[in-house]
Amino acid sequence: MSHHHEIVEALQQIGYRLTPQRMMILDAIASGDGHTSAEEIHEAVRAAYPYLDISTVYRTLGLLKALHLVSETDLGSGHAQYELLSKGLHHHLICRECGGILDVDNSFLNPLRQAIDQEHDFHAEIEHLAIFGMCNACNANLRG
């Protein structure tokens, strides 16, 4: 575990500084469940280091996004959620009725990727997808 330290050191080699704040923010994202908001990251780090400012969280997330080290997803809740891309990639099915979230394996999207590549000459980078719909239970309830 803690292989995200490699990420931080890689950052350093590209020319970015290795600050405690950045390490703690990466820790927080890595130890989260994969649906971590900027505010949650802020709270988590502040438990150990109360001076961390939310703007630093956003600036770090912006950096990690630009380098494709984390993915940003809006699950419809109005605030974005972040996830380490080095963890196993997966996507989400979100039920409009009960709000439940199911995980979908990344391999499900391979046929779509291939089709887009062949038909449109376009290399799709589908890092983290949120698909809305209705789960089976809610579907049954609405009809019963």
Added chain:
Amino acid sequence: MSHHHEIVEALQQIGYRLTPQRMMILDAIASGDGHTSAEEIHEAVRAAYPYLDISTVYRTLGLLKALHLVSETDLGSGHAQYELLSKGLHHHLICRECGGILDVDNSFLNPLRQAIDQEHDFHAEIEHLAIFGMCNACNANLRG
């Protein structure tokens, strides 16, 4: 054209009122290019009727969304964009490099829909999808 008047009249039959504001907002969405933000709709209608408030735009969009008459998509710009669903459904490939947008036919997603339905008992409502990536031209340029 202007077949969105049918939509407004359909609204009326479900019990909603036929107000000039709603008609003008639908006009604005329908005459847009399919990537119209709430603020753009507001501006467009205010050109003819300066008293329209932005909250009315949001309330109308919320209503149309709930009835699945318009789709809401976040193309990553931080503000949602709206499109009439009665227009032919399509999705977008957005190149991270040049910003170009390609349209993808809705049928491309059918295999994904079926797979999700079978494997996860989940009815996916993929109305308007934005997929980021790299187009062929930019891919070639970066390597050249």
Added chain:
DNA sequence: TGTCAAGTGCAATTCTGTTGCAGAAACCAG
């Protein structure tokens, strides 16, 4: 250890979207 650019904390601000409320107006009945 000293230098300096990158990074941080703080505070103020911007921006999108929401909400409470009073008045306006669409719809329906008569």
Added chain:
DNA sequence: CTGGTTTCTGCAACAGAATTGCACTTGACA
């Protein structure tokens, strides 16, 4: 056409996420 009811609108205040300017701090490297 008129009156009554309920929805809808405009206004203004508000909420919350994210951004920015600026002075101070600190990591990296000679």
